[in-house]
Amino acid sequence: MSEKEIGKGRTLTFEILKYTPSDPESKPHFATYRLEETPGMTLFIALNMIREEQDPDLSFDFVCRAGICGSCGMMVNGKPLLACRTLTKDYPKGVIRLMPMPAFELLKDLSVNTGRWMNGMSKRVESWIHRSKERDISVLEERVEPEIAERTFELDRCIECGICVASCATALMRHDFVGAVGLNRIARFYVDPHDERSDEDFYELIGDDNGIFGCMALMACEDHCPKKLPLQEKIAFMRRKMASIK
Amino acid sequence: MKIQYCDALVVGGGLAGLRVAVATKEKGLSTIVLSLVPVKRSHSAAAQGGMQASLANSVMGYGDNEDVHFADTVKGSDWGCDQEVARMFVTTAPKAIRELAQWGVPWTRISGGPREVVINTERTTIEEADGAHGLINARDFGGTKKWRTCYTSDATGHTMLYGVANRAIRDDVDIRDRKEVLSLIHKGSRCYGAVVRDLVSGELEAYVAKATCIATGGWGRIYRTTTNAVICEGTGQAAALETGIATLGNPEAVQFHPTPIVPSGILLTEGCRGDGGVLRDVDGHRFMPDYEPEKKDLASRDVVSRRMMQHIRAGKGVPSPFGDHLWLDISILGREHIEKHLRDVQEIARIFNGIDPADEGPKGWLPVRPAQHYSMGGIRTKATGESPTLSGLFSCGEAACWDLHGFNRLGGNSVAETVVSGMIVGSYMSEYCMNNEADIDTATIEKFVAEQYDYIGEILSRPVGEENIFAIKQRMKDIMDEKVGIFRDGETLYGAVEELRELLQRSSKAGVRLKSRGANPELCEVYRVPRMLKIAISVAYAAMLRTESRGAHFREDHPERDDLHWLKRTIVKWTDPQSTLPHIGFESLDIMKMEMPPGFRGYGRKGMTVEHPLSRKRQEEVDTLRARMELEGRDRFEIQDALMHFELPENYKEKNERFGVGYE
Numbered sequence: 055m056s057e058k059e060i061g062k063g064r065t066l067t068f069e070i071l072k073y074t075p076s077d078p079e080s081k082p083h084f085a086t087y088r089l090e091e092t093p094g095m096t097l098f099i100a101l102n103m104i105r106e107e108q109d110p111d112l113s114f115d116f117v118c119r120a121g122i123c124g125s126c127g128m129m130v131n132g133k134p135l136l137a138c139r140t141l142t143k144d145y146p147k148g149v150i151r152l153m154p155m156p157a158f159e160l161l162k163d164l165s166v167n168t169g170r171w172m173n174g175m176s177k178r179v180e181s182w183i184h185r186s187k188e189r190d191i192s193v194l195e196e197r198v199e200p201e202i203a204e205r206t207f208e209l210d211r212c213i214e215c216g217i218c219v220a221s222c223a224t225a226l227m228r229h230d231f232v233g234a235v236g237l238n239r240i241a242r243f244y245v246d247p248h249d250e251r252s253d254e255d256f257y258e259l260i261g262d263d264n265g266i267f268g269c270m271a272l273m274a275c276e277d278h279c280p281k282k283l284p285l286q287e288k289i290a291f292m293r294r295k296m297a298s299i300k
Numbered sequence: 301m302k303i304q305y306c307d308a309l310v311v312g313g314g315l316a317g318l319r320v321a322v323a324t325k326e327k328g329l330s331t332i333v334l335s336l337v338p339v340k341r342s343h344s345a346a347a348q349g350g351m352q353a354s355l356a357n358s359v360m361g362y363g364d365n366e367d368v369h370f371a372d373t374v375k376g377s378d379w380g381c382d383q384e385v386a387r388m389f390v391t392t393a394p395k396a397i398r399e400l401a402q403w404g405v406p407w408t409r410i411s412g413g414p415r416e417v418v419i420n421t422e423r424t425t426i427e428e429a430d431g432a433h434g435l436i437n438a439r440d441f442g443g444t445k446k447w448r449t450c451y452t453s454d455a456t457g458h459t460m461l462y463g464v465a466n467r468a469i470r471d472d473v474d475i476r477d478r479k480e481v482l483s484l485i486h487k488g489s490r491c492y493g494a495v496v497r498d499l500v501s502g503e504l505e506a507y508v509a510k511a512t513c514i515a516t517g518g519w520g521r522i523y524r525t526t527t528n529a530v531i532c533e534g535t536g537q538a539a540a541l542e543t544g545i546a547t548l549g550n551p552e553a554v555q556f557h558p559t560p561i562v563p564s565g566i567l568l569t570e571g572c573r574g575d576g577g578v579l580r581d582v583d584g585h586r587f588m589p590d591y592e593p594e595k596k597d598l599a600s601r602d603v604v605s606r607r608m609m610q611h612i613r614a615g616k617g618v619p620s621p622f623g624d625h626l627w628l629d630i631s632i633l634g635r636e637h638i639e640k641h642l643r644d645v646q647e648i649a650r651i652f653n654g655i656d657p658a659d660e661g662p663k664g665w666l667p668v669r670p671a672q673h674y675s676m677g678g679i680r681t682k683a684t685g686e687s688p689t690l691s692g693l694f695s696c697g698e699a700a701c702w703d704l705h706g707f708n709r710l711g712g713n714s715v716a717e718t719v720v721s722g723m724i725v726g727s728y729m730s731e732y733c734m735n736n737e738a739d740i741d742t743a744t745i746e747k748f749v750a751e752q753y754d755y756i757g758e759i760l761s762r763p764v765g766e767e768n769i770f771a772i773k774q775r776m777k778d779i780m781d782e783k784v785g786i787f788r789d790g791e792t793l794y795g796a797v798e799e800l801r802e803l804l805q806r807s808s809k810a811g812v813r814l815k816s817r818g819a820n821p822e823l824c825e826v827y828r829v830p831r832m833l834k835i836a837i838s839v840a841y842a843a844m845l846r847t848e849s850r851g852a853h854f855r856e857d858h859p860e861r862d863d864l865h866w867l868k869r870t871i872v873k874w875t876d877p878q879s880t881l882p883h884i885g886f887e888s889l890d891i892m893k894m895e896m897p898p899g900f901r902g903y904g905r906k907g908m909t910v911e912h913p914l915s916r917k918r919q920e921e922v923d924t925l926r927a928r929m930e931l932e933g934r935d936r937f938e939i940q941d942a943l944m945h946f947e948l949p950e951n952y953k954e955k956n957e958r959f960g961v962g963y964e
Contacts, residue, residue, distance in 0.1 A: 074819065076501065093621070094563065094652065106770040110822035111814045115337070118529045120566040120648060122458065123341040139651045161478075161500050162819050169338030169477045173469070182470040183404040191395040192954040195355075196402075197434030198409050206406035207452050210459050214340055248402060 063091030066142055068104065069151040070112065074162045084151075085109065097130065097137035097152075101164075114164040121280060124215030128164050129153040134220040136280045137164075155220035157229075168216040175236045179259050183248050198247055209242035209288065211281050218275035218285060230264040234275035234285045237266060241288040244295075256292075257299045266296045301749055302505040303742070306330045306474075307733045309493050309509035311481050311536055313339030315457070315715060316697025317515030318464045319722025320729060321473045327730040332507065333468070334479040334496060336531050340465050343517050343529040344718060347457025348644055349571035350439060350449035351719075352712035353393035357410055357435040357959050359428055360447035365958070366390040367936060368445050371896060373710060376443045376600050378851035378861060379889075379898040380553065380676075380706025380869070385683050387895070387946045389704050389713075389720050394956040396719045397436065397450055405463040407436040408451055408641075418576025418633050420596070421586070432959050439641075440574040441711045443600035443903070449712040454569050454644045457715055464719065481539050482752045482827070484512065484693065485745060489545055491693035492740040495752045502818040504753055506745045510733040513694040513725065514540055514679055522836040523672035524777035527560050527567035536699050538831035540679045541838070541874045541882070546690040548872040549680035549701030551835070552843035555709055555852050556786050557673030558604040563622035564652050565671050568645050570711040573597045575641060577630035579608065580665065581616040584627075592903055599903040602708040602852040605670035609786050612669075620667065630657050631664035670786060674698065674714060676705040676852070677839075680871060683947075685725030689873075692736065694729045696721035703869065707851025727949035759826050762811035769810040769825045772803050776829070776836055779803075784840045789857045793844035800840055801880035804833040834874060838882055842870045845884055849908075859905075863898050863912040867891065891918050895944035935964075 066089050073082035087104045098119045105112045117123040119138045126137040131151050142150065158166035175181070189196060218234035225231045240260055243249045260266045269289050276285040308324035310317045313335030325331045333339065356364040369390040374381060401407055412433035414425050441449040452459040468475065478499040485492045485506065493508040519534025520526035540546040558579070559568045573579075578586045578597050588597045591607045599607075608626055611617070617624025630638060630645070635658040638646055642657075649655045649666055657664045679695035680688065681702050687693040696702060697718045702725075704717050783796035807830045812822045848862035849855050868886040875883055891897050897918040900906065922943060929939045937955065947953075955963040 076818065096652075105821060110770075110812065110825075111820065113819060113821055116530055117337055117341045118343065118346050119564075120346065121651065122346050122455075122644065123337075123343075123529065125337065125341045141651075169341075172338065172340070173475070176466065176469050180470075182466040183402065185402070189398075189402055191398045191402075192951070193398075193957045194959060195398045195436055198401075198406075199434060200409040200411045200437075203406045203409045207408070207455075207459065210404075210406055210452075210462065211455060213345075213458070214338075243404075246404060246406070248404060 063093070064148050065089070066091050066100070067149045068100065069149070070164065071153045072112070072163050073160065075160055091142055095142045097140045097142070098126070100142060101137065113162040122213065124213030127155050127168070127215045127217045127220060129155060129220070134217040134278050136215060136217070139280070155216055157219045157225045158216060168214065171216065171219070172214045172235070175232055178232060179236045179239050181239050183243070183246065184251050185248060186250060196248070202245065202247060206242060206246045209238055209245065209283065212238055212283055213281060215280060217278050217280060221274035221278045223272055224268045224270055228264055228268055231268045232260060232265050234289065236260070237269070237289050237292055238283055238285055241292050244292065253295055253299055257296050261296050261299065266293045269293070301746055302503070303745060304332065304505060304507045305738065306332045306507065307510050308729060309507050309512045310334070310515060311494060311512065312515035312517060312699065313475060313477065314342035314344040314515065314517055314697065315461055315464055315718035316722045317513065318468045319719050320513050320515060320696060320726040322464065322468050322471060323723060323726025324730045324733065325471045325473050329730060329733050331473050333473060333475045334481065334507070335475065335477045336480055336499070338477045339475055340461060342461060343532055344461045344715065345458045346529060346567065347715045348454040348567065348569035349441065349574065350451035350456045350712050351397060351460065351716045352441070352444070352448050352710065353397040353450055353716060354390065354446070354448055355394055355397065355436055355438065355450065355958065356446070357432050358438050358447055359426055360440070361438050364446035364448055366956070367940070369393070369448060372444045373704065373713060374896050375901045376708050376710040377706025378708055378901065379863070379867065380550070380850055382683070382703035383894050383896060383944060384946045385702055385704050387944065388683060388724060388948055389717065391948060392720045392723060392952045393716050395952060396716065396723060400460060400463050400719065401436065403463040403467045405459045406452055408453065410435050410437045421576065421578060421632060429960070435959055439571055440598065441570055442573065442598045442604065443595070443710045449574065451571065453640065454571055454642050460715055460719065481536065483748060484539050484543050485740070485748045486543050486545065486690060487740060487744050489689065490691045492738055494539070495748050500819055502816070502820065504749055506749050508738050508740060508745060510736050510738045511692050511694060511729050513685070513696065513729055514699050515695065515697045516699045518675040518698040519835050520672050520675065522776060522780050522832050522839065524781040525565045526672040527557055527565060528672070533828055533832050534835040535828055535831050537679055538834050540687070540693065540695070541834060541872070542831070542877065543690060544873070544875045544877065546687045546693055547680045548677060548838055549703060550677035550707070550842070550870045551838040551872055552846055552853050552870060553676035553707045553851060554672060554839060555601055555674035555676060556605040556670040558601060558608055558670050559628050559668040560671040560673070561648065561653060562620065562625045562667040562669050566648050566652060567673065568628060568648065568666060568668065572628060572630045572642060572645060575637065576633055577628060578632070580627040580629050581611060582618045583616070584662065587611050587616065595903045600708055600901070601711060603904045605786055606854060608670055618667065623669070625667040625669040627665035628668045629665050631660050674709055676707060676709055677701050684728035685721065686728065686732065692732065694725055696725040707853055724949060724952065756817060756823070756827065759812060759823065760815050760817070762809065764811040764813055767806050767810040769807065769822065769829055772807050772810060773825065773829045773832070776800065776803055776833055780836055780839070784843055786854060788843055788853070788855050790844060790847070790855070793840055796840040797837060797844055800833060800837045804830060804837065804880045807833060837880070838872045841881065842872060842884055846870065860908050860910050862910040863915060864910045867898065867912060891915055893944065894918060895922070895940065897922065
């Protein structure tokens with residue numbers, strides 16, 4: 055980055071939805087803030103500056119600020135994105151409108167309850183290894199084909215940020231839809247040789263309109279997934295498997 | 301008043317806390333986990349490179365076992381660690397990793413046959429045994445004799461966290477997020493739970509438990525430049541310190557990681573160098589071999605970070621608007637390797653710096669500079685994880701000073717510690733819950749809740765404008781970066797302590813603009829920052845008092861490691877709540893009980909140690925005993941037991957099977 059680039063930046067305009075549902079006095083409205091852009095500015099940096107200098111009451115969620123933990127999904131000019139790795143320089147007009155992700159319970163301003171949603175999803179798809187017998191941990195581990203381990207890892211990379219749910223038309227219409235995140239989780243355990251569940255077992259969990267048959271294949275989940283998970287391919291694969299269950 | 305009762309209360313939902321909760325729940329104890337954030341968002345997820353466990357499956361790990369892992373860990377700690385704890389740890393680590401494999405962590409596996417790797421910037425082919433095909437693989441890391449760091453690409457912490465969290469969900473552990481502990485409930489020298497604030501409603505609740513475990517991670521956010529997540533503010537440790545009974549150990553032992561990216565401070569894993577990446581200076585020169593001919597770029601983190609700063613001071617840094625930095629070159633590993641094994645590194649570099657590290661030559665080099673990364677110190681515990689002074693209070697993971705790491709932690713030993721200590725401490729804590737009752741009167745509980753209720757009321761009643769909490773916090777971070785960093789000296793540290801004390805006083809005058817007890821971000825800052833300042837003061841004050849250099853604690857005015865006077869653990873107690881300074885004492889480490897008496901680490905500066913006469917005496921004793929027992933045909937386990945006996949709960953002391961050598 056040159057010295058020139060680090061000079062005085064543009065003035066950005068942020069329009070941010072403010073609302074505290076638990077407060078009967080509170081009405082949803084957009085608050086406007088102006089901020090001088092700095093080099094490499096992310097929404098993480100910008101929102102913290104706004105809170106420190108202009109609005110100490112503004113609520114949002116960040117944890118790792120590195121795109122790893124999945125805390126900071128929000129609607130940025132209409133698209134669901136991880137705010138921590140969204141750079142302000144990518145908005146040439148300098149106007150950025152932030153809203154909380156839909157489909158989740160709104161806690162306050164940009165903060166939504168993805169935790170509760172994901173916990174419910176984890177229980178619904180029984181997001182854990184099912185096996186009848188545990189192995190002695192002092193003996194050599196069970197062998198796994200390297201390629202199978204890699205395929206499992208590929209699907210295990212999901213960070214439960216909720217962006218696929220916020221992008222999903224089915225999820226907005228059917229509040230019980232398990233979402234791409236839940237279907238991907240099933241696909242993940244389907245590949246994992248440690249898991250002993252059969253096709254029938256998985257059908258019991260997702261073989262309905264709130265599960266694998268609810269997907270309308272609009273593909274916005276995959277378009278927006280920050281981890282670039284192969285969601286459509288996996289959903290299609292699981293649907294074929296589930297549809298063939300008699 | 302809302303009171304929740306349970307047997308085991310776990311504060312913190314990262315790897316350590318969740319593993320403790322799984323252990324207590326397994327024993328049939330009612331268990332509640334409290335977390336600031338949904339637990340799968342914990343900072344454990346950010347651990348990239350891997351977990352050390354001496355499985356020795358890979359050809360580059362042959363000959364590895366508990367003994368080698370133990371020696372690496374003790375040397376890494378610069379002899380500051382508790383060697384019994386280190387033994388407990390290395391014996392359990394292989395079991396932890398095998399347990400996690402069954403819980404769904406998709407460890408990267410070995411492919412039998414030839415494999416191309418980069419060693420010392422040369423492409424080399426190694427041959428994995430066909431018999432090892434499908435077993436858990438390992439990569440090289442700093443300060444280790446063998447390739448011992450097991451991994452899932454560079455998202456190891458993420459997959460481990462999901463594995464353990466999913467296990468906790470399976471076991472129906474009661475997990476409650478967006479809950480913050482404000483204080484610990486205690487009477488006499490016994491802890492009975494915590495006063496907790498709901499971060500959505502602002503409501504205060506008492507959680508009463510037979511035993512309480514603090515597993516809230518590190519306190520990196522007292523520094524300005526840190527790899528730590530924004531929630532790593534040390535408030536869990538502060539709650540323990542504010543009891544006036546529980547203590548902190550070695551707060552001055554702060555690790556600075558060599559390769560966070562500039563300017564965001566986001567970590568680039570040690571796996572970059574473990575897999576063969578190198579550091580370069582302004583001239584593109586690979587400088588680490590000049591300083592560390594043996595371990596080169598893979599000396600321990602304290603040594604590499606200091607050498608980097610030394611090199612920058614010598615004028616070899618790369619100037620930038622964000623200060624001088626050095627380069628990390630992983631382009632030599634090739635695109636295929638990077639896109640498979642260092643994916644998050646590539647993603648971070650692309651998004652935050654617009655650099656693709658797989659691009660060949662200087663174009664792909666990444667700007668790096670050491671920054672705060674890890675707190676070796678924390679809540680002082682016994683080997684069981686319990687506070688030696690406040691019964692019923694346990695702690696594990698980075699939040700604790702169990703004292704596995706002494707004055708420098710090895711890469712790959714932190715996520716390993718989280719799950720291993722979770723298993724061990726979880727077991728001891730269960731035992732405690734079974735043998736003790738929560739025999740506390742409601743008047744005492746009410747007193748603790750009322751104290752916090754009144755404190756928040758007092759904050760809300762303060763006038764606005766006299767002090768700004770954000771400014772105080774920023775100043776604290778600046779002081780820690782500038783005066784309590786990699787290079788330290790007495791006078792500067794004294795200045796730091798004095799100014800931090802003044803900030804602590806000023807922080808009690810900071811008001812909030814929104815006068816609400818409900819969700820109120822500024823209110824959180826106002827009650828958190830004074831607690832962070834107490835931690836910061838403990839770090840700076842302990843650093844000032846320790847007039848030697850050991851591991852990551854480096855004093856330019858006392859550059860020698862002084863075993864004669866300083867083979868001691870720092871113990872901090874904050875007895876007077878009105879004081880701006882804690883009481884600091886020291887406990888001696890007993891050389892005559894060490895399995896491995898102090899010596900040279902094998903890297904870092906030679907001849908810079910003031911030796912303790914007992915070191916030689918104990919070494920002779922160890923050598924004689926070992927020679928005699930070897931003659932008698934005793935095996936390594938019998939010899940180890942004779943040198944330094946240690947205990948482990950459950951079946952964790954059983955021998956670990958290894959590929960090709962069985963239980964040897």
